[in-house]
Structure formats: C-alpha cells, structure tokens
Amino acid sequence: MEQQAIWAIGIFLVIYALIISEKVHRTIVAMIGGLLMVALGIVDQETALHHIDFNTLGLLIGMMIIVSITADTGLFKFIAVWAAKKSKGNPVRILIALALITAIGSAFLDNVTTVLLMVPVTFSITRQLRVPPIPFLITQIIASNVGGTATLIGDPPNIMIGSAVKELTFMAFINNLAPIAALVMVIYIPIFVLLFRKQIQTTPELTKSIMDLDEKELITNHKLLRKCLTVLGLTILGFFLHQSLHLESATVALAGAFVLLLLTGEHMMEEAFTKVEWTTIFFFVGLFVLVSGLIETGVIAKLAAQAIELTNGDVVATSLLILWLSAIASAFLDNIPFVATMIPMIQEMGNMGVSDLEPLWWSLALGACLGGNGSLIGASANLIVAGMSGKEGHPIKFVQFLKYGFPLMLLSIVLSSFYVYFRYLM
Amino acid sequence: MQLTYRFDQECVQIREAADGADIEFEIKILQNGILLKGIKEVQKKFEENSVYTDVLFYAYEDHKYKVIVRKDYYVEFILALMERQILRSVEWV
Structure with missing residues (x-):
C-alpha cells in the first residue's frame, strides 16, 4: 500500500475515534481531519473542494432558513396544541399524535429541525398534564428517525445518498422508502402505547385544561404565516418535481429560502442566518474532505473489492450485509461519517461490475436511518433531544433509551430485510 | 426578602399560587392595547430564550393566561411584567 494511503487511513481512524469519543466537538475534529488531508498533500485543495457536496449543504441551509422563519409564526406550536385538543387531552393519544406529527414533519422538513421544534412544545404540554416528558421524547426521537427515512430530505444520510446518486430523485425515495417507513411506524404505535401508557396517567381536571387552551x-x-406556508408548499412541490424541472434539490430549497427572505424583508435575514446550524454544515465539509483522502488514495476501492470478495458479488448477500452493517454501525457511531464512507464504496462496487446498485442504496438508507434508533448516540436527532431534555432537568440515560430503542431498531431492520428482499432481490 | 407587586385591578387580574417547585399565575388582561401587547412580549421573551421550562405560557379565551414559573425564574418573570407595565410597582419587603 502506498505511503499516502497509509497516512489517509491513519488520519481517518484517529479522526473517527475522536468523533466517537466526543472529547472535542465533532465539527472541529472533522475540519481538522479534512485540513490535514490537504496540508499533507494527500489531496490537493482543488480536488478537496471538488469532493465537497454542495448539493447536500445547500439543501440543509435552505431548509434551515425556511423552517426557522416559519417557526417564528408559531405554526408548529399551533399544530401540536391543536393535535393535543383533537386527542381530547388524553396523554396516550397525545403521545401518538406528537409522534405522528414528528414523523411527518421529519419526512418533509428533516428530522433534526423537527425535533428542535417539537421538544419545547412537548415540555409545555406534559407540564400542563403533569406527566413525565421522557416517554414523549423517546417516542419522538424514534418517530423522527422513522419519518426521516421516508424521503430524500428527511435525514442527513438520505440527503447525502440522494445528492451523490442523481438517479435517486425525491420521488424515488418516496416510492421506495416511504412504504416501509410507514409500515414501521404503524407497527411502532401500539408498541409505544404498551410501553408507556402506565407512566403517563393524568387527571380529568388537567385534561380539561388542555381542552380549554386557545x-x-x-x-x-398571520401575514408572515401565509407567506411561509406558500413558500413551504411550493418548495415541497419543487422537491416532487425537481427531476422534471432539471433542478437539484439544493436549488429548490435555496430558491424557497431566498424567495421567503425577499417576501419577508431584510430584517428577517440576519436572524434567519443566525439560526442556520453552521456547526453541522462545517461538519459535513470536514467529512467530505476527510473521505476524499480515502477515495483519492484508492482505499475505498480496496474496501469495495474486499466486500465484493466476501459476498462473491451476490447482490442479495451484499444488500443484506450493507443493511445490517449500516444499522449496527449507525446505532453506535454517528451515521453521517459512516454514510460518507459507504457512498464511494458502493459507487466503486458499481465500477467493479455490480450491475444493480439500487438495492444497495436503499439498504444503506434504511440501515443508516433506522439504525439511528439503536442507541442514544445513533443519530443527530437523538443527541439533540437528549441534550435539550438533560438541560431541563429530565436526563435521558443511555441505557434507558437503549432498552427501548435497540429492540425497536432490530424489529425495523428485520422488517426492512424482508422488504428489500421481496421488493428488489426476488 | 420577598418580592411584592401591585397592579391596576381595572386593567388586569393576577393571582398566584405555589405549585410544588413552581409558581402558577393566572393572569387576565381586561383591556386591549398596551397590556395585551405587553403580556405577549413577555411570553415571546421567555419562549425565545434557551431555557424551555423556565416560564410556560398557556393562552385561553378572553385574554386569560395560565403561566407556570419555575421558582428560580420568579424574579425575572415579575420584572418582565413590570417592564411591560403590567405591574404598577415592585418592591422588596
């Protein structure tokens, strides 16, 4: 193996270990890793820039701007309280309603943004009902990862896969992943009820206090809300049509964001830009450059060749290997760097003669997104909810989440295995 | 030292009661205008900060609000009401 490749592997492993250890912020670590790849001449700056997927970054930034402005109108709080009233103030029904709102929101906004909007309103409703918030938060974490699985924009792994593989359009994601995500959610709902109903009892007086809310x-x-709903609706429509319009998903999201800023005026721009999660954006930049070192030195190609050797190039075995490996890895590692590494590996498998890559891509998406439910550190949404909850005096313990999340994750991956096999491999 | 406050009973009704680790307020704004705008501004202030459970607002019909205030945010909440002229005076006794 060439010296450059050994350096690239060394940097990658050290950076990966530092990301997992969480001793230093993952964005700083990823950026330093990327910069080391350039500084040591493993990739030149031009090549490094070429590897940064601006479609992923543009899509994330565009959606963050649209959602942050829309959140200012109170729309998401309105939906949550409206759903709580429709649930007749019954905590179990509210738990289901908030989980469903989280799942749907995650599919069309992205799951990290959705949980950021749902957690404050969950604290408000559970305090009013005097029930513990943790069962609601755990179900929302799980629902956010399931809902996010359903669309191209729902979860960072899907954004990255959709961006890397041009044939996988927004509609392709919905056609292929929404049915299994919906099935998983339908199976999870009664399980949530069985798991949590005893912990979330309230009194008729407190139920009435929810029903009386205005x-x-x-x-x-209201004026801003009308503008936001129009732009949000057009943006989602744009995602459905992006292939026919010959536009990348980032173009649609950024067009929506800047049309909304045009309609709302300059005064909203500064605030909207401060709400963009720049740490996440730079984390992606660092990772893309970090992985580019492995691609350019041929490490990814070698790994792909070994994977093909292991499965004899059999698509069934390779798909199921990717599905389960992604799920287990995503349960305990950050799924974003994992997917960043797997994407070029699957592309390389295509170059090596694996003709039908589609089942492999869906296996990666299902494993990485649903695998995030396996533990509290499995996905960005989990960490964000746990952080917010802990700060408010309701810490979600690692083992406490694992007890619910891991078996539910395994169930979803078993279902996904059947789905992938019967839909693509039979 | 305890914080006491006065308000114009023609314009606003305020009742407070201890509720475990929190203080629960019932606030009814009797006149549209500056006080109604003020209470919404107080709500916005606490909803936009980085603590989600410091002061929780629940809006009901006829400009009635239930506000659950964590004990460690009591003074900040009272001063925010004062700042928006919902209270007439605040005093340490």
Whole structure:
C-alpha cells in the first residue's frame, strides 16, 4: 500500500475515534481531519473542494432558513396544541399524535429541525398534564428517525445518498422508502402505547385544561404565516418535481429560502442566518474532505473489492450485509461519517461490475436511518433531544433509551430485510 | 426578602399560587392595547430564550393566561411584567 494511503487511513481512524469519543466537538475534529488531508498533500485543495457536496449543504441551509422563519409564526406550536385538543387531552393519544406529527414533519422538513421544534412544545404540554416528558421524547426521537427515512430530505444520510446518486430523485425515495417507513411506524404505535401508557396517567381536571387552551393565540404573525406556508408548499412541490424541472434539490430549497427572505424583508435575514446550524454544515465539509483522502488514495476501492470478495458479488448477500452493517454501525457511531464512507464504496462496487446498485442504496438508507434508533448516540436527532431534555432537568440515560430503542431498531431492520428482499432481490 | 407587586385591578387580574417547585399565575388582561401587547412580549421573551421550562405560557379565551414559573425564574418573570407595565410597582419587603 502506498505511503499516502497509509497516512489517509491513519488520519481517518484517529479522526473517527475522536468523533466517537466526543472529547472535542465533532465539527472541529472533522475540519481538522479534512485540513490535514490537504496540508499533507494527500489531496490537493482543488480536488478537496471538488469532493465537497454542495448539493447536500445547500439543501440543509435552505431548509434551515425556511423552517426557522416559519417557526417564528408559531405554526408548529399551533399544530401540536391543536393535535393535543383533537386527542381530547388524553396523554396516550397525545403521545401518538406528537409522534405522528414528528414523523411527518421529519419526512418533509428533516428530522433534526423537527425535533428542535417539537421538544419545547412537548415540555409545555406534559407540564400542563403533569406527566413525565421522557416517554414523549423517546417516542419522538424514534418517530423522527422513522419519518426521516421516508424521503430524500428527511435525514442527513438520505440527503447525502440522494445528492451523490442523481438517479435517486425525491420521488424515488418516496416510492421506495416511504412504504416501509410507514409500515414501521404503524407497527411502532401500539408498541409505544404498551410501553408507556402506565407512566403517563393524568387527571380529568388537567385534561380539561388542555381542552380549554386557545391554540389560535399561538399564531403570532398571520401575514408572515401565509407567506411561509406558500413558500413551504411550493418548495415541497419543487422537491416532487425537481427531476422534471432539471433542478437539484439544493436549488429548490435555496430558491424557497431566498424567495421567503425577499417576501419577508431584510430584517428577517440576519436572524434567519443566525439560526442556520453552521456547526453541522462545517461538519459535513470536514467529512467530505476527510473521505476524499480515502477515495483519492484508492482505499475505498480496496474496501469495495474486499466486500465484493466476501459476498462473491451476490447482490442479495451484499444488500443484506450493507443493511445490517449500516444499522449496527449507525446505532453506535454517528451515521453521517459512516454514510460518507459507504457512498464511494458502493459507487466503486458499481465500477467493479455490480450491475444493480439500487438495492444497495436503499439498504444503506434504511440501515443508516433506522439504525439511528439503536442507541442514544445513533443519530443527530437523538443527541439533540437528549441534550435539550438533560438541560431541563429530565436526563435521558443511555441505557434507558437503549432498552427501548435497540429492540425497536432490530424489529425495523428485520422488517426492512424482508422488504428489500421481496421488493428488489426476488 | 420577598418580592411584592401591585397592579391596576381595572386593567388586569393576577393571582398566584405555589405549585410544588413552581409558581402558577393566572393572569387576565381586561383591556386591549398596551397590556395585551405587553403580556405577549413577555411570553415571546421567555419562549425565545434557551431555557424551555423556565416560564410556560398557556393562552385561553378572553385574554386569560395560565403561566407556570419555575421558582428560580420568579424574579425575572415579575420584572418582565413590570417592564411591560403590567405591574404598577415592585418592591422588596
């Protein structure tokens, strides 16, 4: 193996270990890893820039701007309280309603943003009902990862896969992943009820206090809300049509964001930009450059060749290997760097003669997204909810989440294995 | 030292009661205008900060609000009401 490749592997492993250890912020670590790849001449700057997927970054930034402005109107709080009232103030029904809202929101906004919007309103509703918030938060974490699986924009792994593989359009993701995500959610709901119903009992008086709430008061700016809903609707429509319009998903999201800023005026721009999660954006930049070192030195090609050797190039075995490996890895590692590494590996398998890559891509998406439910550190949404909850005096313990998340994750991966096999491999 | 406050009973009704680790307020704004705008601004202030459970607002019909205030945010909440002229005076006794 060439010296450069050994350096690339060394940097990659050290950076990966530092990301897992969480001793230093993952963005700083990933950026340093990427910069080391350039500084040591493993990739030149031009090549490094070429490897940064601006479609992923543009899509994330565009959606963050649209959602941050829309959140200012009180829309998401309105939806949550409206759903709580429709649930007749019953905590079990509210738990289901909030989980479903989280799943649907995650599919069309992205799961990290959705949980950021759902957690504050969950604290508010559970305090009013005097029930513990943790069962609600755990179900929302799980629902966010399932909902995010359903679409191209729902979860960072899907954004990255959709961006890397041009044939996998927004509609392709919905056609291929939404049915299994919906099935998993349908199976999870009664399990949530069985697991948590005893912990979330309340009194008729507190139920009534939810029913008496005036959700219309939560809408703070009707004019802005109309603009946001119009732009959000057009943006989602744009995602459905992006292939026919010959536009990348990032173009659609950024167009939506800047049209909304044009409609709302300059005063919203500064605030909207401060709400973009720049740490996440730079984490992606660092990772893309870090992985580029492995690609350019041929390490990824070697790994792909070994995977093909292991499965004899059999698509069934390779798909199931990717599905389960992604799920287990994503349960205990950050799924974003894992997917960043797997994407070029699957592309390389295509170059090596594996003709039908489609089942492999869906296996990767299902494993990485649903695998995130396996532990509290499995996905960005999990860490964000756990952080917010802990700060408010309701820490979600690693083992506590594992007890619920891991068996549910295994169940979803078993279902996904059947789905992938019967839909693509039979 | 305890914080006491006064308000104009023609314009606003305020009742507070201890509720475990929190203080629960019932606030009814009797006149549209500056006080209604003020209470919404207080709500916005606490909803936009980085603590989610410091002061929780629940809006009901007829400009009635239930506000659950964590004990460690009591003073900040009272001063925010004062700042928006919902209270007439605040005093340490």
